[in-house]
Amino acid sequence: MPWVRLPSVTPAQIIAARQICKFFTGRLDAPIVSSPPFPGNEANYLRAQIARISASTQVSPLGFYQFAEEEGEEDEETARYSLEENPDFEGIPVSEMAESLSTWVHHVPHILDQGRCVWVNLAEKPEEVIEEEEADEDKEEESDKPEAEVGPPLLTPVSEDAEINKTPSWTSKMSSMLISQFAIAVLRSNLWPGAYTFAFRKKFENIYIGWGLKFTGEGYKPPVLPPTQVYPNGPEIMEDLDVSLKEKQAMRTTLEEQRGTQEETEEPEGEDEEEEED
Template identity: 70%
Template sequence: MESEDSRRLQSAASFKAFLLKSSTESHLNLYDHLTGMLLKVMDEHPPNVVDVIEDMSRDVKRAMLEEQQSSLRELPETSAAELLAEQQRSLFSRPEDADQEDELMETPLPNVSELGFYLEQAGVGLGREETQRVFLALKQLVESQALLRCRLWGKVLGTESSYIVAEAEYREGEEEEEPSLDEDETEPETEDTETDPLPQSTYKPLPEVPKEALGTGANKYVYYVCKEPGLPWVKLPSVSPAQITAARQIRKFFTGRLDNPVASYPPFPGNEANYLRAQIARISAGTQVSPQGFFQAGEEEGDEEDTSPRDSYEANPDFEGLPVTDMAESLSSWVHHVQHILQQGRCTWVNLAVKPGEDPNEEGEAEEKEEEPDEPEPEVGPPLLTPLSQDAEMFGTPPWTSKVSSTLTSQHAVAVLRSNLWPGSCAYACGKKFENIYVGWGLKYAGEGYSPLVPPLPQKEYPSGPEITEALDPSLEEEQVLKEALEEQQAAQEELQDSGDEAEEDDD
């Protein structure tokens, strides 16, 4: 009997040890779980215990897990969406001193809601919610910068964040802050005290193409960008011809950080803010279009014989609009109202052979001019308000695609125009209303594939010769032979000199 009782006690102990084994996932054991369930049944006496035993088991397990957790918990960190929502709260607040009569007056703020309505029919846009937030952000920009005219240019996508771009009219008297060199950054003067000066290079770099003045050419408008509605607007710097020329030779995605350096070949003269401004100038020059007859050439004071391209236009008050079907079928119904950018990187050609401050018509320098090479032929681009039908194809692709937004309700449809050379650029026209917008990656169509430029070959070494070629050290035998040859040569010279002296004595 004692042996049987001892076996039962051993089996009971081993079974209890089995029940006390903890789970690898929840770190709970079945013994404590069953004990908790029995205590819960005895305390609550629920009806139909068998039917609710699963729910009771779940409640007991949840309570045991909560007891194991620490009561000192870290507060959840504020997410990026909550931070953005906090910054966008100011867009929906109305100032207390705002007068309703002032709001009814004409304002430079564009009607972005109407723009979103027409773009939605064309299958383009930012969505209704984002369009409303962009509208409020533009309102904040106009009020803070006191802009005369503002327009939603578009949205440039980036790998980390995107740019919302606003186009503003240049105000007379507005100047750009150019970075100035500090005293510590100036190059120190070198004193010419060396007896053997270093050789100087005879290379003369090409003259730098001057930047167009603010309010003219590629710098006719001022652009502001922000990453999200509600975040601060940043004014982009003016663009230079060197930046436009370099942007034509590279293809880089935007990161969303304006101060990010642009690593490319050829090297780009600036950071991402300058690269973004150069791409905006290129896209505007190639895709900003309007219906034929909406604008007319402006009257400029000056010489009637001046052949320089006109860069001004004005709205035609007699414009009545064109039929939507005609605008969708014929590219001649659309014209470019932004100046073309020349290969020089400017909208107006400049003669680099003439030095600044020099009069090319000055007399008295005929002899010097004959020696100088012929002046380059001025480059002339297509004039302002040129029809789109004259645009050239690239890589066998037509530059534009036009259609009607809806063929079922053509009486209420709009004419839609898309650029194939700059994917993401779109324009619409309906009656007397039209608008342009760009939503894309900021890259031009490159055909089947893009091949970056190959760096030039390294410079050749200086031609080798006995004066600069390093010779091998002679061996001991070669040195002995050379020494004997020099001694024989010296002895022959001495004998020749002695014979000469004897001949002079005989003559005396």
């Protein structure tokens, strides 16, 4: 099969992917039937899972990367995500990397709850609207503004990752204890089963071979459905009670009597009019 470039992922797809648990079928055009609904097909869901796995499991040995030092003024937000390889990196002994999780660090930005790596104030209005409503903005209090969400910085050790039911998020070991001089350090993710990182001297690599599902520590429970819509009470939407057969017959008899009485009252009036004409 030919290689297919996956579409770009959106924050809405990241948020929806966190709330569902679906196996892949292998067909990129397959629909995603889930609750809550996923905005896209399997190609979009695959791209969202790749983004989540990459942000959580791409790690490197401590000291392999360093923050880039560029001349001139640089945006603080941009500087937090600017990394470069450290030319002075000498490597870490395999035995030390197999024993301590502090020797491994994240080098990919964390995905925030908003579904983005960089927080965006969705309540902020465009500049044109701001100029038209300057008087109203002066009256707004700072407490009304949403608080910016900040994730863990780059080069944070994996030892600081949250545990899963009292189990570390990562497990490190040596590939072989018999020939330790040729062994490599292996780091396994317990949060995303199938994600591994191996390192030897100045080289490392990340790999993932799994089902694309996250380990939650317990059985999957879909989100609770929203409450059903409550309609207002009123005569126009109230359902009438069923009428019994006796009530129908009594009502029919009453209507017939009313019609007969009405006909009797109308006939004399017609006769009087005829006499007057004569």
